[in-house]
Amino acid sequence: MLDRRSILKMAAGGAMLTLIPSAQLQAKTAGKRLAMVFDVRRCTGCLSCTVSCAMENQTEAGRCRTRVNQAALETSSGLATLAVPNQCNQCDNPPCVDVCPAEATYKREEDGIVVIDHDECIHCQLCVDACPYGARRKDESLETPPEKCNFCIHRVSAGLLPACVETCIGEARSFGDLNDPNSAVSKLVADNKVYAMLAAEGTKPNIFYIGLPEQPQDKQILSLNFLEWQR
Template sequence: MLDRRSILKMAAGGAMLAVVPSAQLQAKTQGKRLAMVFDVRRCTGCLSCTVSCAMENQTEAGRGRTRVNQASIEQEDGFVTLAVPNQCNQCDNPACVYVCPVGATYKRKEDGIVVIDHDECIYCQLCVDACPYGARRKDETLESPPEKCNFCIHRVSVGLLPACVETCIGEARIFGDLNDPQSKISQLLRDNKAYAMLSEAGTQPNIFYIGLPEQADDQEILSLNFLKWQR
């Protein structure tokens, strides 16, 4: 089990990206194993995902559930600039679950989505600091639960795609069930090198990246200020 101190300590160090082992990608779970791939080769940085997410989930300004950072990464032949999305990683070993004092944050057995029970949440915001990905948006007034991505659970439960996936003009977001070997996401991960942010933290995320250079520092990307480059 990961405690909050160890999570923050591991996250603070940063590390070069590591390829996710195929055994981890193909590991079967009970029920569905919903996951998302960000193909940064196709992401245009248009931010339609952030807009559609905010509209779909009616989030407050500054507390959006998904963000897109612009990262400039040095390579042997110069710099490459990429748009890199970030949101809740729907971890198999979620730090946010362990620090919640009332069990309001939990991982669903039927599909692996990490959710917040708003009726049980006491608004302590401890999970915000525990998340090594910075994916939870704090309520500074301490009067409501944090905001986080839940894969648009209300849409997924009736067979629809998450809003960000449906509106992605570059088709850079791919969503599906990793337990289904015929799903588009499973096939994509079989055919490409897949990376995960902060793999050394032991959270076992279910958000994967395709197209990121191995030289990228994941902690540096996660700490970028997404507001500095929006048009």
């Protein structure tokens, strides 16, 4: 378990979680609105999502597209230690798109997925620093595009689930169209308190969290390095 000294040392790297009104989440948009919901009560921290993502997308070592961080949250009943997934938030207002000089990063109108066109990317890595979620993995050699989650676009286009969702042993990950009231994600956001990271910054993320401990103030994730799990 994390002790309070560790929490204070990690505070500088915290990211705010903000409660999102259900009416905002259920507002209809044109086309599909693909999203992912993480139920932190179900996440075991097994990292099967990271492994399956790396295998499916053939990413280089150290440049995995999805990670699971350990987070400590102060609650009214004490300290809670949780496994919290983190990846590209598929923002409706993505900062990475604005800084791309080659327009190689863009948001698809038909489903909202933020993608990198590897043929157009000039490997400048500017988008890595622009992402407030730290979700893009830089190529230090500047020889290849950054790595980021694209919801396994090749699988989704074929009617399959993203690899991380399909292999999640705790069924902590749900994926689908928020514009479809019968989808798993629509039902989850309708029935739960839903949070998003850094929502106050105006990025309008489409990665959401449920199952967080109750507390009166905003919740703050204090993330360790994803390799430094406390056992």
